[in-house]
Amino acid sequence: MTFLPKPKLHHPGLAANTLGFTRRDYEGTISTLCAGCGHDSISAAIVHACFELDLPPHRIAKLSGIGCSSKTPTYFLGNSHGFNSVHGRMPSVLTGANLANRELIYLGVSGDGDSASIGLGQFAHAMRRGVNMVYIVENNGVYGLTKGQFSATSDKGAKSKRGVVNNDEAIDLVSMAMQLGAGFVARSFSGDKGQLVPLIQAALTHQGAAFIDCISPCVAFNNHVGSTKSFDYVREHNEAVNYLDFITEREEITVDYAPGSVEVVKQHDGSLLRLRKIAGDYDVHDRAAAISFLQHRRASGEIVTGLLYVDQEPDDLHGYMNTVSTPFNELVEADLCPGSAALDKLNAALR
Amino acid sequence: MLQALNAANSLQRVNDFVVKFANVNGSGSASANQLFAKSVLRMGIPVAPRNIFPSNIQGLPTWYEMRISEAGYLGAREGTDLMVAMNPQTWDQDIASIVPGGYLFYDSTKPRPASQFRDDIVVIGMPLTELCNKEYSDPRQRQLFKNIIYVGALAALLQIDIAELETLIGEQFKGKDKLIAPNIHALHMGRDYALAHLKCPIGLTLRRSDAVGDRISIEGNAAAALGAVYGGATVAAWYPITPSSSLAEAFQKYCARYRVDKVTGENRFAIVQAEDELASIGMVIGAAWNGARAFTATSGPGISLMQEFFGLAYFAEIPAVIFDVQRAGPSTGMPTRTQQCDLLACAYASHGDTKHVMLLPEDPHECFTFGALAFDLADRLQTPIFVMLDLDIGMNERLTRPFTWDDTRQMDRGKVMTAADLEAGREFGRYLDVDGDGITYRTYPGTHPTRGSFFTRGTSKDRHARYTERAEAYEENMQRLLRKFATAATLVPAPEVRAAREPTRLGAIYYGSTSAAMHEADDRLAEQGVHLDLMRVRAFPFSEEVRAFIEAHDKVFVVEQNRDAQLRTLIVNELEINPAKLQRVLHYDGSPITAGMIVEMIEEHASSTVVPIRRSAP
Known part of the structure; x- marks a missing residue:
C-alpha cells in the first residue's frame, strides 16, 4: 500500500487512441491495495479495455459497494463519475442510475462478500431485470478489509490462513447469473490479462446485463496452501472453454482458422466477438447446457473460465419498460408536467 | 319489523350524523358503500368516509363509516347514529356502538331474539336475503345485489335523491352498459320495499345543500402520486406495503394517462417494483444521483429497512423523495390502522448524526402540493425529503380543495453545474460552500470529458470529494450540513x-x-x-x-x-x-x-x- 500522490508527468510519446486520450486519461489515483493484489490487475484491465475501445471516459459511470473490490473505482477512470455506495447495494443504485440516463455506460464493481453474502438479493434481481451494465465481481473468497473471514464464494473444504476449514457450500455466481437471465456471462482470472481484457471489452459493448466473475487472489489472506482461490490453485485448475478476440467494427478479420474451431458473434453495436473454441462441444448460446457443464466441472474441482454464455438477441430494462430514448435527466417541464388544463379536467371528474 | 321508539327520544337530525356499514370483506360491499357516500356528496352535503379494514382479503369484518356534516367537520366522530349491520360476526359490538336514540338497520330474514337488541334504539328490519333469494338464482348475484338493495332502502329511509344514485350507477358502469339496468333494478327493489313496508323517512334525513362547493373527493395517496407526476418524477421504485401501495399504483395510473408519448407510445417514466425496500431506496438514490427525479412510497417497516441508505443520501448529499404513509407500529403493529408514529424514525433516520427534512400534509390537497414541492426541495437541498402521510388521509377519500397548478412554474433543479459552466472555468468543488448557505454544487455524471467528475461516497471527504479522515475536514463538513439544515428551515412550508x-x-x-x-x-x-x-x-x-x-x-x-x-x-x-x-x-x-x-x-x-x-x- 502506498499513500504517495500519483505523478502527473506523462511520457511525451505515449500512444493516444482515436479520441486523443492516452492510457493515463483512463487511470485513477494510485491504488492503496496490497502490493500484488489481484484487484489491481483487474483495474489495469479495465483501463486497457476502455482505452482500446475509445470510450470517452466521462461517459462511463462506475459504481461499487463496500470492501477492497469496491475501493478500486478510485484507481481507474479518474474522469468518470464514481459512486461508492453501501455494502451489497451497488446493484440497486446502478439500476436507478441506469434508468435516469440510458446513454451512459455503467460499470459495477463488487466483491464476493458484497455480491454473494450481504448483497446476494440485489445481485440476483439486477440480473433478472436485465439492467444494461457490466457487473464485475472481484472474487477472492475472503473479506480482505476485515482481515480474512470467509465469504460465501469460499469453497467447501477450503482452508483459511489460520487453518479454519469452511463447512458451508459455496455460492456460484456464474451459475446464478445464467439461471437468472443475464445476457452475457463470463469467468476469468486476474492473472490472465490476455483473457480478461477482451472479455471486459465484449461486456462493455453488450446490450443488457453482462456479468464477469473474476477470480482475484487475495495476497494477504487467501493465497496459501489449502486455499482454492490462490494464484497457484487457480492456475492449476483453470479450464478455459474458449478464448475471445474482441474486434471493433472498423477492424477486419484477417487470420484464417480451421473450420469449426471459431465462432463469430455479432453484437448490437456492430462489434464482433471471435471465439476460439477450446472445449469443442461447448455452446455459448445454450444456457441450460452451459449451467450443466459448469456444475459437472465444478464437482470435479475445475474452475471453468472464458465466455460462458451470450444471448444473441439481447434486450435490457429500458427495452422491457419501453422508455423514451431521451435520458430522463434531460426531460423538461413540457415533457413531464401535464399542466393546469389536465388538472381542471381531473378536478371535474373527482366531484 | 319496526320496533318504534318514542319519537321524542329518537335522534332527529338533518345533514349531520354518522352512518356505519358493518360488512364482511370480500363481499362486494365497498362499491355499494361508496355509491351511497358519493350520492350524499352530489346532494351538496360534505361527507368523510372511512374504511376500517383488517389486513386480510376475504372473510373478516370490515366497516365503512361515514361522517355526514353540513358544517364540514371531516374528522372521525365517536358513536354511530345509523348502523347498517350486515355482518353477524360483529353484531354485538355493532349494536353497542349505536348512540342512544340511534337507528339499527339489519337483515331480518333470520329472526333474532329480543335479547340481541337494545330498547333505546330504533330497530329497522328488512328481509334482504329473502328478497334476494326470491329475485336471483346465482349466489354471486344474490350477494352483490343485496348491497345495492340496502342502498335503495336507505335512499328511502334517509331521503337520498334517487336520481343522483341512478346517475352514479350510470357513471360507474360506463362502458359496461349491460350492468346498468340490473343495478338500477336492484336499487328500486330496495327503495320500493322500504317505502311500502318501513316508516320512511326516519329521524335522520338528508336535504340538498351547497356546502360542498367546488371541493373534490380523492384519497391522499392518489393525490400524492399526482403531485409526483406534476413535480416531474420519472423514476419510482417501491415495494408493496399497506398503506402505501396505492400511492405507487396511482402513479402508474397517472403516468399511463399523462406520460406516454402520443406519437411513439414510449414512456417518460420508469416504475420498478423492487425486491425489497432497500433496493427501492437504492434505485431512488442512484436515479437522483444521475439527475432524474425519483421517489419511493413506503410505510414504517420500509422506513426501518431503508435506514442505511438514508444516511448515505444525507452524507453524500443526494436528493430523494420518500412518501411515508404511516401505520400503527412498532414492528408489524397494526398494518391497517392509522398513526403518526414515524416522525422520530424519519427525522433522525440512520446511524451517526443526521437530520432530515419532513413535510406534513393535512389533506389530499396538500398531499398533491407537497408531493410536487418535495422534488424541488430535494434537488435544492440535495438531501432526502420525507412526505409524511398516514393511513387516514392516504387511504380514505377525503373532501379537499381542488388542485391548482401554475403553468409558468419551473422545476427548481438546484445547484447543478453544466458543461458550459465548467468550460467557462467556474471552480467546481463538490462539497465547497461557495454561497454560504451550506448547499454546494453538483454535476451530473457524463457532463464534461475532463472537468467536474467526482467520487460520491459515504465515507468522510474534503471539499473536493476526496477521501479524508482529517478531523478539521470532517468537522467542517458536519458543520456545513447543519448550515444546510438551517437553510432548509427557510425553504419548507411555514406553519x-x-x-x-x-x-x-x-x-x-x-x-x-x-x-x-x-x-x-x-x-x-x-x-x-x-x-x-x-x-x-x-x-x-x-x-x-x-x-x-x-x-x-x-x-x-x-x-x-x-x-x-x-x-x-x-x-x-x-x-x-x-x-x-x-x-x-x-x-x-x-x-x-x-x-x-x-x-x-x-x-x-x-x-x-x-x-x-x-x-x-x-
Whole structure:
C-alpha cells in the first residue's frame, strides 16, 4: 500500500487512441491495495479495455459497494463519475442510475462478500431485470478489509490462513447469473490479462446485463496452501472453454482458422466477438447446457473460465419498460408536467 | 319489523350524523358503500368516509363509516347514529356502538331474539336475503345485489335523491352498459320495499345543500402520486406495503394517462417494483444521483429497512423523495390502522448524526402540493425529503380543495453545474460552500470529458470529494450540513396559525391528519369558553415562528397520534423549549383522532387549577 500522490508527468510519446486520450486519461489515483493484489490487475484491465475501445471516459459511470473490490473505482477512470455506495447495494443504485440516463455506460464493481453474502438479493434481481451494465465481481473468497473471514464464494473444504476449514457450500455466481437471465456471462482470472481484457471489452459493448466473475487472489489472506482461490490453485485448475478476440467494427478479420474451431458473434453495436473454441462441444448460446457443464466441472474441482454464455438477441430494462430514448435527466417541464388544463379536467371528474 | 321508539327520544337530525356499514370483506360491499357516500356528496352535503379494514382479503369484518356534516367537520366522530349491520360476526359490538336514540338497520330474514337488541334504539328490519333469494338464482348475484338493495332502502329511509344514485350507477358502469339496468333494478327493489313496508323517512334525513362547493373527493395517496407526476418524477421504485401501495399504483395510473408519448407510445417514466425496500431506496438514490427525479412510497417497516441508505443520501448529499404513509407500529403493529408514529424514525433516520427534512400534509390537497414541492426541495437541498402521510388521509377519500397548478412554474433543479459552466472555468468543488448557505454544487455524471467528475461516497471527504479522515475536514463538513439544515428551515412550508376569537394564553400545535378533528374540537372548546390559538406545523425543520408561538403562550397543547409525543420531542430537542410548557394530547389506538377526544383531554388540563397542598391534621 502506498499513500504517495500519483505523478502527473506523462511520457511525451505515449500512444493516444482515436479520441486523443492516452492510457493515463483512463487511470485513477494510485491504488492503496496490497502490493500484488489481484484487484489491481483487474483495474489495469479495465483501463486497457476502455482505452482500446475509445470510450470517452466521462461517459462511463462506475459504481461499487463496500470492501477492497469496491475501493478500486478510485484507481481507474479518474474522469468518470464514481459512486461508492453501501455494502451489497451497488446493484440497486446502478439500476436507478441506469434508468435516469440510458446513454451512459455503467460499470459495477463488487466483491464476493458484497455480491454473494450481504448483497446476494440485489445481485440476483439486477440480473433478472436485465439492467444494461457490466457487473464485475472481484472474487477472492475472503473479506480482505476485515482481515480474512470467509465469504460465501469460499469453497467447501477450503482452508483459511489460520487453518479454519469452511463447512458451508459455496455460492456460484456464474451459475446464478445464467439461471437468472443475464445476457452475457463470463469467468476469468486476474492473472490472465490476455483473457480478461477482451472479455471486459465484449461486456462493455453488450446490450443488457453482462456479468464477469473474476477470480482475484487475495495476497494477504487467501493465497496459501489449502486455499482454492490462490494464484497457484487457480492456475492449476483453470479450464478455459474458449478464448475471445474482441474486434471493433472498423477492424477486419484477417487470420484464417480451421473450420469449426471459431465462432463469430455479432453484437448490437456492430462489434464482433471471435471465439476460439477450446472445449469443442461447448455452446455459448445454450444456457441450460452451459449451467450443466459448469456444475459437472465444478464437482470435479475445475474452475471453468472464458465466455460462458451470450444471448444473441439481447434486450435490457429500458427495452422491457419501453422508455423514451431521451435520458430522463434531460426531460423538461413540457415533457413531464401535464399542466393546469389536465388538472381542471381531473378536478371535474373527482366531484 | 319496526320496533318504534318514542319519537321524542329518537335522534332527529338533518345533514349531520354518522352512518356505519358493518360488512364482511370480500363481499362486494365497498362499491355499494361508496355509491351511497358519493350520492350524499352530489346532494351538496360534505361527507368523510372511512374504511376500517383488517389486513386480510376475504372473510373478516370490515366497516365503512361515514361522517355526514353540513358544517364540514371531516374528522372521525365517536358513536354511530345509523348502523347498517350486515355482518353477524360483529353484531354485538355493532349494536353497542349505536348512540342512544340511534337507528339499527339489519337483515331480518333470520329472526333474532329480543335479547340481541337494545330498547333505546330504533330497530329497522328488512328481509334482504329473502328478497334476494326470491329475485336471483346465482349466489354471486344474490350477494352483490343485496348491497345495492340496502342502498335503495336507505335512499328511502334517509331521503337520498334517487336520481343522483341512478346517475352514479350510470357513471360507474360506463362502458359496461349491460350492468346498468340490473343495478338500477336492484336499487328500486330496495327503495320500493322500504317505502311500502318501513316508516320512511326516519329521524335522520338528508336535504340538498351547497356546502360542498367546488371541493373534490380523492384519497391522499392518489393525490400524492399526482403531485409526483406534476413535480416531474420519472423514476419510482417501491415495494408493496399497506398503506402505501396505492400511492405507487396511482402513479402508474397517472403516468399511463399523462406520460406516454402520443406519437411513439414510449414512456417518460420508469416504475420498478423492487425486491425489497432497500433496493427501492437504492434505485431512488442512484436515479437522483444521475439527475432524474425519483421517489419511493413506503410505510414504517420500509422506513426501518431503508435506514442505511438514508444516511448515505444525507452524507453524500443526494436528493430523494420518500412518501411515508404511516401505520400503527412498532414492528408489524397494526398494518391497517392509522398513526403518526414515524416522525422520530424519519427525522433522525440512520446511524451517526443526521437530520432530515419532513413535510406534513393535512389533506389530499396538500398531499398533491407537497408531493410536487418535495422534488424541488430535494434537488435544492440535495438531501432526502420525507412526505409524511398516514393511513387516514392516504387511504380514505377525503373532501379537499381542488388542485391548482401554475403553468409558468419551473422545476427548481438546484445547484447543478453544466458543461458550459465548467468550460467557462467556474471552480467546481463538490462539497465547497461557495454561497454560504451550506448547499454546494453538483454535476451530473457524463457532463464534461475532463472537468467536474467526482467520487460520491459515504465515507468522510474534503471539499473536493476526496477521501479524508482529517478531523478539521470532517468537522467542517458536519458543520456545513447543519448550515444546510438551517437553510432548509427557510425553504419548507411555514406553519399556519388560526387565532382564537378571544385573546388567550393557551395554544395548540398539531399537524397532518389531525387537522379536521382539531378544528372541530377548537369550535367546541370555544363554545365552552376555552379559547386556543392554533398552529399547524407543516414541516421539519421548524421555522422560528414555532418558537415565537410557544413563547407567546403560557401553555401549549401538542396534539398528535402516537404514544410518545414525537412532535413534542422534536420541538423540545430542536428548539430547546422548556418541556413543562408543552402539554401532551395523545391518541394512538389505531383509530383516527376525534374532536371529542381532543376536547376531553384539553378541557381536563385547561381547567386544572393549582390545588394547594393540604396539611394533614396535626
